[in-house]
Amino acid sequence: MKIQSPLKDLTLVQIVRRFDTDAKARAHLESVLWKDGIVCPHCQCKDQTKFWSIAANPAKKIRPGLRQCANCKSQFTVTVGTVFEDSKIPLHKWLIAYYLICSSKKGIAALALQRFLEIGCYGTALFMSHRIRHALQDTTFAEKLSGTVEADECAIGGVSTGKGTGFSGKIPVMAMVQRGGQVRSKVMPTVNGANLKQAIRDNVKAGAVLNTDSHFGYRGLETEYEHKTVKHMAGEYSRHEGENVVTTASVEGYFSLLRINGNCAAWMRLLFIWRKNMAGRLSIAVLCQLKIL
Numbered sequence: 001m002k003i004q005s006p007l008k009d010l011t012l013v014q015i016v017r018r019f020d021t022d023a024k025a026r027a028h029l030e031s032v033l034w035k036d037g038i039v040c041p042h043c044q045c046k047d048q049t050k051f052w053s054i055a056a057n058p059a060k061k062i063r064p065g066l067r068q069c070a071n072c073k074s075q076f077t078v079t080v081g082t083v084f085e086d087s088k089i090p091l092h093k094w095l096i097a098y099y100l101i102c103s104s105k106k107g108i109a110a111l112a113l114q115r116f117l118e119i120g121c122y123g124t125a126l127f128m129s130h131r132i133r134h135a136l137q138d139t140t141f142a143e144k145l146s147g148t149v150e151a152d153e154c155a156i157g158g159v160s161t162g163k164g165t166g167f168s169g170k171i172p173v174m175a176m177v178q179r180g181g182q183v184r185s186k187v188m189p190t191v192n193g194a195n196l197k198q199a200i201r202d203n204v205k206a207g208a209v210l211n212t213d214s215h216f217g218y219r220g221l222e223t224e225y226e227h228k229t230v231k232h233m234a235g236e237y238s239r240h241e242g243e244n245v246v247t248t249a250s251v252e253g254y255f256s257l258l259r260i261n262g263n264c265a266a267w268m269r270l271l272f273i274w275r276k277n278m279a280g281r282l283s284i285a286v287l288c289q290l291k292i293l
């Protein structure tokens with residue numbers, strides 16, 4: 001039986017209808033980010049009796065959704081601490097921009113964003129585009145990968161692409177693929193044991209089955225993971241262990257996808273992976289949960 005995702009897919013028409021005003025977009029953000037009650041972003045106070053709303057008044061420059069915290073005597077709105085903070089772009093345009101960026105197969109140019117969202121200046125559209133892409137890379141609140149996870153690293157870009165020691169002029173990228181599940185990818189300043197292990201610990205649940213090649217950088221994870229290695233140097237690419245297959249074929253498949261557009265910036269490639277994860281289950285609630293919003 002096919003398990004239905006509880007997350008609702010959204011079309012562009014639906015999202016534009018749902019967030020046709022700023023008030024609706026703000027109410028939605030509040031319901032997601034403050035689902036367990038308001039939290040003051042300045043002092044982290046959660047005591048609901050300490051907050052009160054201040055009525056919007058454009059003449060006095062009092063913005064909609066403003067709250068006062070009695071605990072620290074500061075004012076805030078739901079956008080404080082998010083990528084929307086200090087932005088004059090209407091909130092509903094931000095939400096639609098997320099949709100456009102996450103759902104477009106080939107990414108979307110800032111110029112197109114400017115035109116679709118009727119944004120006055122190109123620089124503003126570019127700024128939105130950068131902020132959203134930056135936020136898309138933040139997986140702090142994403143659930144960790146589990147089950148069987150394949151990890152590998154490679155160099156992308158430059159004159160030639162490939163794996164091995166030739167990282168000069170290329171972008172080192174590490175990826176982790178949960179079999180039948182999501183992908184996490186990360187640009188690494190340096191590929192070394194400390195960075196590789198840190199990325200695994202940040203993204204893969206302890207106790208998961210971890211499949212890698214025999215790169216020295218993955219050594220030392222045996223106590224936290226069921227670590228299996230394939231010895232590429234010895235010509236081994238997969239082997240059966242009972243019902244399980246030890247291989248890194250899935251993660252290598254993802255690298256092949258990344259290499260298709262060899263000249264794009266690294267974050268564009270990462271975004272591609274994110275879009276793949278989002279495919280078919282795009283929801284503003286998910287974006288919020290992942291701290292993308």
Ligand SMILES: [Zn+2]
Pocket residue numbers: 040041042043044045069070071072073074
């Ligand atoms: Zn406070």
